[in-house]
Amino acid sequence: MNLTIRSEQTDNAHHIYLAGEIDAYTAPQLRESLIPLAKEKGIELTIHFNEVEYIDSTGLGVFVGVLKTTDANGSNLKLCGMSSRVRRLFSITGLDEVITIEEVKEGQS
């Protein structure tokens, strides 16, 4: 299973749309695309999980790295559109207490 990464940029905001699985195989590719964006100063980095089917601990590690980088550069990281299985992992690991996660509204999937 692969991961596809699509990005859109407006003035101070980057939107990243992910589709597929985030695991030990796809994590390096994801890190390479996210870290340079996270290093920009004072931006809004929003990551859309709507089409992410699976994430493992190595995948979570990428977002820990991205969070540390955005924090260090005065930027904001926001994750959204998670399925309940993916959301559960962010909750178990307590990462939802340090990363902004936008909840999926009822009726949306």
Place this chain on the structure above:
Amino acid sequence: MSVVDYKLQLSYKRILKDFLENKSEQSLYEAQKVSKFLLEQKISPEEFVSIHFKVLTEMLPQMDEQIQDSFVLLLEVMMGYGLAYQEHQILRNRQQELESEIDVAASMQQTLLPQEKPKTEFLDVGVVCEPAKKMSGDYYHYVHEDDKGLGMAIADIIGKGVPAALCMSMIKYAMDSLPSEQQLQPSLLLENLNRVVAQNVGDSMFITMMYGYYNRTTGDFHYSGAGHEPGFFYSVANDAFEELHAKGLVLGVSRQTKYREYTRHLDVGDFIVLLSDGVTECRIGDEFIEREEITKLIRKYMHLTAQETVNRVYEELVKIQDFVLRDDFTLILLRRTV
């Protein structure tokens, strides 16, 4: 010329002669055997082309000069293959070296895990800890310096293999060096470990851990969690499993993290189950196993001793996955006996 080369030339000459005269299947079969022999003896492609040329000129002294010359060109072309073949040999040797180094590291890693189960009369303890590959990212540890209680840690280091194993040694020595009174206070223990981990790991690295201390005098199990997969608590009185939640941030993300402490009272026969995500991420085909399935399996075998129970659950989960572990697997059961 070495004896091997000489014998090779002789038998190749016989095979070639037989083939040119009879075009038999047998010669083709023998040619395959020659090819195997060449690989075994590490004879390169261009060396063999020159043997072929030599044998051919012996057999056909009147060979056309142009055909003879063409072999010079063929030899030149085969050189590239020869180099690639040498490189392949070097890589193969290097891979064997690496594998034996990993074997040594894996056996060293085994020494980081407890060598014996705690011999406590007040708790029946069962542990299964199986790596998916040679090196494991799962860790467990227990502390029992007296007969007042038992401390138990289960941890999962992000990723697998060598990096996870290196990180594990840090956790082990950090835990060993914490003052013993902290072993009674799970939240304090995690706070201190978190500081050590946060200072010593890379940006995308983290460790999940659950630590609990069973106090024999009160029968209470005190525990805190750092982002670890929730365990289970089984109560005999209710004949039911409950999730053993302990919300808390994984180790290594933020130095100032505080951990909440929770308490469960264990009556005789009640037990605690600690596990790694390798247990809950077992897959049947493409479907993940539900946590409920795991409690059903535990219930099926919980009349046995703690060790027997975890062994049987492990065996069943491995069986339904066609005997392939995708992730490191750790399952621990602690049952109050008196």
